[in-house]
Amino acid sequence: MDDMEIFYEIQFGLPRQGPGSDEMTRRALGLLPPFNASSKILDVGCGPGKQTVALARNTPATIVALDNYMPFLGQLRYHAEAKKVADRIDIVCASMFNMNFKPESFDAIWSEGAIYIAGFKNGLRDWQRFLKRGGYMALTHITWLDSNPPDELWRFWQEGYPEIAALRENSTTIAECGYRLIDTFTLPESTWWNEYYTPLERKLPYFRDRYAENPAALAIVESAQHEIDIYKKYSRYYGYVFYVMQKA
Numbered sequence: 001m002d003d004m005e006i007f008y009e010i011q012f013g014l015p016r017q018g019p020g021s022d023e024m025t026r027r028a029l030g031l032l033p034p035f036n037a038s039s040k041i042l043d044v045g046c047g048p049g050k051q052t053v054a055l056a057r058n059t060p061a062t063i064v065a066l067d068n069y070m071p072f073l074g075q076l077r078y079h080a081e082a083k084k085v086a087d088r089i090d091i092v093c094a095s096m097f098n099m100n101f102k103p104e105s106f107d108a109i110w111s112e113g114a115i116y117i118a119g120f121k122n123g124l125r126d127w128q129r130f131l132k133r134g135g136y137m138a139l140t141h142i143t144w145l146d147s148n149p150p151d152e153l154w155r156f157w158q159e160g161y162p163e164i165a166a167l168r169e170n171s172t173t174i175a176e177c178g179y180r181l182i183d184t185f186t187l188p189e190s191t192w193w194n195e196y197y198t199p200l201e202r203k204l205p206y207f208r209d210r211y212a213e214n215p216a217a218l219a220i221v222e223s224a225q226h227e228i229d230i231y232k233k234y235s236r237y238y239g240y241v242f243y244v245m246q247k248a
């Protein structure tokens with residue numbers, strides 16, 4: 001098994017693949033005008049699709065859910081069928097770097113915890129062409145909540161995602177990329193734990209046993225633990241912020 005396979009083996013089956021909650025998805029939706037039955041929303045990096053199903057349950061729109069990892073899309077389908085919204089969710093297995101939709105075909109683009117893969121600025125610029133004029137973009141993104149992080153935390157993010165920036169800097173980027181920022185709000189700490197870190201941390205002892213004789217795999221397990229420990233120690237310095245904006 002290569003490193004990515006072990007990573008996905010550890011991550012698979014969690015309700016979410018990052019911080020979030022149905023309540024936060026609804027709060028962001030509440031900042032937008034209502035959608036109708038002919039509206040289309042693109043959910044980029046939908047993963048197992050908790051937010052996709054929340055969008056389908058709280059709007060009459062069709063949701064196009066895109067991710068490049070097929071097992072997550074299977075999880076999404078199962079969840080959508082259980083909630084009886086599968087008929088309004090079109091599942092697309094493709095890379096966000098190679099999206100093949102018609103220009104200006106979506107009323108909104110949604111992306112919870114996934115724009116970092118494209119890069120914040122790059123994703124804002126690249127995805128814009130799929131939005132109708134005046135269309136909306138709603139996304140969550142890792143953000144400094146305090147501009148003076150301790151050294152250990154600074155190094156952690158320099159290694160993991162050096163593009164991390166403060167809200168003010170991200171707001172400037174949003175304006176530079178041709179959007180009008182409508183509002184932002186920070187996700188509460190409970191959204192990191194309830195459907196993500198708590199179930200992930202519970203699985204780690206099993207993988208420590210399973211990979212006791214495999215140092216490379218064990219390092220991946222311990223890096224998941226390290227990420228959780230860093231959050232336990234420093235959650236007041238960084239968080240996920242919902243950015244809700246309109247194509248200018």
Ligand SMILES: C[S@@+](CC[C@H](N)C(=O)[O-])C[C@H]1O[C@@H](n2cnc3c(N)ncnc32)[C@H](O)[C@@H]1O
Nearest residue numbers: 016017018045046047067068069095096112113
């Ligand atoms: C941090 S997870 C967030 C998933 C989901 N939105 C959630 O909050 O549970 C990032 C997602 O992006 C997907 N992903 C990674 N690289 C991708 C790519 N190049 N194209 C599309 N999706 C990608 C992963 O499979 C994963 O589901």
